[in-house]
Amino acid sequence: MNALETASAWLGEGRKVALATVIETWGSAPQPVGSQLVVDAEGNFEGAVSGGCVEGEVISQAQELIAKGGPKILEFGVADETAWRVGLACGGRIKIYLETVV
Amino acid sequence: MKAELLNRLLEARRQRRAVAMVTNTATGEQRIVPRSEAAAGSEFDKAFRFDKAAMAGDEFIAIYNPPLRLVIIGAVLIAQSVIPIAQSCGYDVTVIDPRGAFASAARFPNVSLCADWPQDVLPKLGLDARTGFMALTHDPKIDDPALELALKSDVFYIGALGSRKTQAARHERLSKMGFDDVTRTRISGPIGLSIGAVGASEIAVSVMAEMTKALRLGLS
Numbered sequence: 001m002n003a004l005e006t007a008s009a010w011l012g013e014g015r016k017v018a019l020a021t022v023i024e025t026w027g028s029a030p031q032p033v034g035s036q037l038v039v040d041a042e043g044n045f046e047g048a049v050s051g052g053c054v055e056g057e058v059i060s061q062a063q064e065l066i067a068k069g070g071p072k073i074l075e076f077g078v079a080d081e082t083a084w085r086v087g088l089a090c091g092g093r094i095k096i097y098l099e100t101v102v
Numbered sequence: 103m104k105a106e107l108l109n110r111l112l113e114a115r116r117q118r119r120a121v122a123m124v125t126n127t128a129t130g131e132q133r134i135v136p137r138s139e140a141a142a143g144s145e146f147d148k149a150f151r152f153d154k155a156a157m158a159g160d161e162f163i164a165i166y167n168p169p170l171r172l173v174i175i176g177a178v179l180i181a182q183s184v185i186p187i188a189q190s191c192g193y194d195v196t197v198i199d200p201r202g203a204f205a206s207a208a209r210f211p212n213v214s215l216c217a218d219w220p221q222d223v224l225p226k227l228g229l230d231a232r233t234g235f236m237a238l239t240h241d242p243k244i245d246d247p248a249l250e251l252a253l254k255s256d257v258f259y260i261g262a263l264g265s266r267k268t269q270a271a272r273h274e275r276l277s278k279m280g281f282d283d284v285t286r287t288r289i290s291g292p293i294g295l296s297i298g299a300v301g302a303s304e305i306a307v308s309v310m311a312e313m314t315k316a317l318r319l320g321l322s
Contacts, residue, residue, distance in 0.1 A: 004166075008112055011105055019103060023127065023155075023162045034155030034164055071130040097127055097162060101103045 003036035003047035007101050016041045017101045018062035022049050026077070027092035041066045049096055050076075062098055071099040103132060110134055111166050118168035118230060120150050125162045151231075152318065168232045169194055170317075173257075175220050175248040176239035177204035180263065183306035184236070185213060191310065193234070198223050200244060220248035229255035234313045236293065237262045246275060253281055253288060259316040261309060262291035288321065 007017050020037040022029075030051035037047040037055065039062035049058055054076045065072055077093030107123070111134065114121045120137035140146040146163075149156065155164045170193045174181045177199035185195050189212070196214040199205040205217040216223045229235065235252040237245040240263060252260045253276070262272065269291040276286055294308030295315070 004108060004111055004115075008105075008108055011108075021162070021164060024157055032155075034153075071127070073127060097125065099103055099125075099130065101105060101108055 003038045006046040007038045010038070010040055011101060016066045018066050019099055019101055020049050020058050020062060020074075021097045021099075022094055023073075023097045024095040025092060026094075029092040029094055031094075037062075039063065039066075050094060054094070054096075058096060058098070065098055065100055069100060071097065074098055107132055107134060114166060115168060118228070118232070120165070120167045120232075122146070122149070123164040123166065125164065126160055127157075127162050128160045151320075168230070171196065171230075171233045172313075173198065173224070173227065173229065173233060173235050175199070175235075175237045175245055176241075176263075177201070177206075177210055177215070178238050178240075179302045180238055180305055180309070181236075182209065183302040184309055185210070187306055187310045191314065196227065198248070199239065220244065221251065224248060224251045229257045231256040231258055233257045234259040234317070235261070236309065236313075238293075240264060240268070242272070242275065246272070246279075249276065249289065250279060250281075253285055259313045259321075260289045261293040261312065262289050263293050264291060266292060290316075 003019065007019055010017050018039045022031055022033050022035045025033055031048050035049055037045055037049045037058060039045045039059050041063060043059050043063055045059055049055065058074065061074055074096040111121065111123060122135045123132060124135055125132045137150045140150060149163060149165055150167060153165055153167055172188045172193040172195045174184065174195065174197045177197050181197055188195055196216065197205065197210050198216045198218065198220050200217060200219045202217045205215055207215060229252060235257045237249055239245050245262065249262060264272065273286055290312055294305055295312045297308045299305045299308045
């Protein structure tokens, strides 16, 4: 099941859902542009936007978005101040579009 | 994303229709555009062909192509080795072989299996641009009618098992059936990249590498 099918199934169960999509990458990136991750309010997730490097941060941002609403752009990379916490060990940079599905 | 747009994306996927979702990342506005609106050979059309989502100004163009599909003619040993690799690369696999003893569910679990002649099955299946095709039986009686239908379709890859001598004889037969030289160059045969593969498993690696190359880079 891909991220969209999961999002649809979860919505059908009455769960609140956010969708993260990789919209740009620079340098090496394990997941191509267009890769998607679906998250619910409890932090359950399916899919991937990186090799596991930034998923944790994306999930917590997604939970916040579900509570507050509105789309948001997230950016991760080695130059990021959060590099130690959620940086990409591969040296790449990625931009992610985060939105709720309502 | 509105749930209504999500439902339309999923419906397109079920009906094997290629669509793009265009998102204005500044405003959050979204719309769905079918591939049929992309002019042949345009950048937008190429984005579909090569599965390349990308930003264009403030807009993100997400490509939703139908799921990849692999049709294998011949419930043979190499097919058994190709299937798990193809499935891990995201292909839905269909195996067709009119020989019931070959096309047994015990030998081919977890795939769509048809113990019928390819010419009876393929028209119903609908060979499209998101489908790869392999003729693996070595038997012209089974392979040729299937190759004929593959050559008349938009499949992105056509591989045919057999030595250079077998290929030459095959090309002669297909030529007599009316397929010109250019059309017949769509057939990759002997099948697979030349990596010195020994045995069915390594041949499967070379075949999957060749099909992946055709999918990602096109035939060249």
